[in-house]
Amino acid sequence: MKKFAQSKAGKVVIALVALLFVGAIAQPGQQTANVSSSMPQETASQAASSSQADESSSGGASAEAPAAAPAGSADAPAAAGVKAHFIDVGQGDSEFIELPDGKTMLIDAGVPDAGQTVVSYLKGLGCTRIDYLVATHPHADHIGGLPAVISAFDIGEVWAPKATNTTQTFEAFIDAVRAKGLQIHAGSAGMDIVGADAGYSVSIIAPPDGVNSDDYNDYSLVIKLVYGNTSFLFTGDAPAETIAAAQPGHVDVLKVAHHGSNTGTTGALISALSPTYSVISYGIGNDYGHPTEKVLTMLTSHSQHVLGTGANGTIAIASDGTTVTASCDRPDAQVEPGSKGGNGSGGGSSGTAAAAAGAAAGAGTVVAGDESANDTVYITASGKGECYHRKGCSTLKRSKLVAVSRSDAEAQGLRPCTRCNP
Numbered sequence: 097m098k099k100f101a102q103s104k105a106g107k108v109v110i111a112l113v114a115l116l117f118v119g120a121i122a123q124p125g126q127q128t129a130n131v132s133s134s135m136p137q138e139t140a141s142q143a144a145s146s147s148q149a150d151e152s153s154s155g156g157a158s159a160e161a162p163a164a165a166p167a168g169s170a171d172a173p174a175a176a177g178v179k180a181h182f183i184d185v186g187q188g189d190s191e192f193i194e195l196p197d198g199k200t201m202l203i204d205a206g207v208p209d210a211g212q213t214v215v216s217y218l219k220g221l222g223c224t225r226i227d228y229l230v231a232t233h234p235h236a237d238h239i240g241g242l243p244a245v246i247s248a249f250d251i252g253e254v255w256a257p258k259a260t261n262t263t264q265t266f267e268a269f270i271d272a273v274r275a276k277g278l279q280i281h282a283g284s285a286g287m288d289i290v291g292a293d294a295g296y297s298v299s300i301i302a303p304p305d306g307v308n309s310d311d312y313n314d315y316s317l318v319i320k321l322v323y324g325n326t327s328f329l330f331t332g333d334a335p336a337e338t339i340a341a342a343q344p345g346h347v348d349v350l351k352v353a354h355h356g357s358n359t360g361t362t363g364a365l366i367s368a369l370s371p372t373y374s375v376i377s378y379g380i381g382n383d384y385g386h387p388t389e390k391v392l393t394m395l396t397s398h399s400q401h402v403l404g405t406g407a408n409g410t411i412a413i414a415s416d417g418t419t420v421t422a423s424c425d426r427p428d429a430q431v432e433p434g435s436k437g438g439n440g441s442g443g444g445s446s447g448t449a450a451a452a453a454g455a456a457a458g459a460g461t462v463v464a465g466d467e468s469a470n471d472t473v474y475i476t477a478s479g480k481g482e483c484y485h486r487k488g489c490s491t492l493k494r495s496k497l498v499a500v501s502r503s504d505a506e507a508q509g510l511r512p513c514t515r516c517n518p
């Protein structure tokens with residue numbers, strides 16, 4: 097029999113690896129007490145300061161008033177429409193989604209230092225509750241900021257893949273879940289976070305149940321949101337092959353996988369998705385050369401608009417069920433390929449090998465023996481890097497550096513640079 101037989105309402109809650117999760121299985125009744133699923137009273141802070149995108153520019157914007165009713169007139173939890181915010185968290189991922197029934201979803205929250213950015217942004221929207229909180233996979237640039245978010249808001253359901261990590265970043269996430277008495281729903285393909293009877297649906301289309309890999313990116317929850325005739329696809333850092341195998345069909349809005357690395361995108365995938373909007377979440381000057389020129393070329397040939405948080409800042413894309421419209425902080429900016437030192441996911445001929453090797457180093461789990469725990473290593477002062485380095489690493493030419501111990505760097509969820517092998 098099928099372990100995870102699904103009914104529409106049937107979300108199977110699975111206690112994840114007992115060692116870490118047993119404490120998280122506590123009284124879930126708590127969080128239902130305060131059910132003010134109030135929507136942002138005013139989304140104007142975002143909309144007003146930026147213009148509405150239309151077809152006139154590849155940067156995606158012209159100056160007209162927001163057409164798609166922002167899901168946020170005050171006191172209107174039943175506001176029509178979907179609005180997805182791709183929050184600029186530097187190198188990392190964070191998407192906040194206002195749903196048609198007034199509920200809210202947050203997918204990832206960037207690195208630990210980005211947690212406050214996300215919290216402030218959501219508070220600026222008037223958000224007090226996150227009904228569905230998703231941790232796509234246990235890498236620091238996705239789950240790092242979640243503890244700050246979990247402690248700052250009323251949280252409904254928490255979803256994550258069946259994967260655990262040994263980093264402090266991951267443990268902080270688990271601790272935050274536990275501290276709120278929440279459970280984790282272990283997601284895999286075929287499960288609905290929100291069933292279609294809600295008037296829209298939020299489905300997990302990958303990874304398949306039972307996926308087993310050394311690369312945490314392979315566990316990324318890939319989530320498809322359908323509202324009316326429009327659809328959004330959120331991909332975490334999933335490999336292109338996994339996304340393609342799930343056959344999502346055409347989507348109007350694509351959160352490009354893995355920050356625009358070569359592993360997350362193939363021509364075949366993008367051609368099949370033919371997204372109206374492609375959004376890349378990345379930080380300018382990142383260590384990986386994200387997004388790659390190759391990926392940008394694919395995106396621009398199959399997507400009407402290519403936006404990125406590094407270039408455009410925070411991006412909001414709204415759907416009224418028929419049309420999607422975008423607004424952003426810097427509508428005239430163009431997404432440029434990352435400049436890299438030739439390492440990481442940018443440089444590989446196969447893309448897959450190079451980027452997967454970097455990612456498989458996995459936020460510190462598989463690396464650096466204890467004997468070297470007191471070595472001095474270098475990290476970027478901005479906190480935007482995902483790696484630690486030797487002094488003089490060529491990928492750091494433009495960065496301000498801070499010396500830290502290797503163990504501290506790892507405690508922050510950073511991993512050794514694949515170029516300088518610290």
Ligand SMILES: [Zn+2]
Nearest residue numbers: 235237333354
């Ligand atoms: Zn990532």
Ligand SMILES: [Zn+2]
Nearest residue numbers: 235313333455
């Ligand atoms: Zn990742």
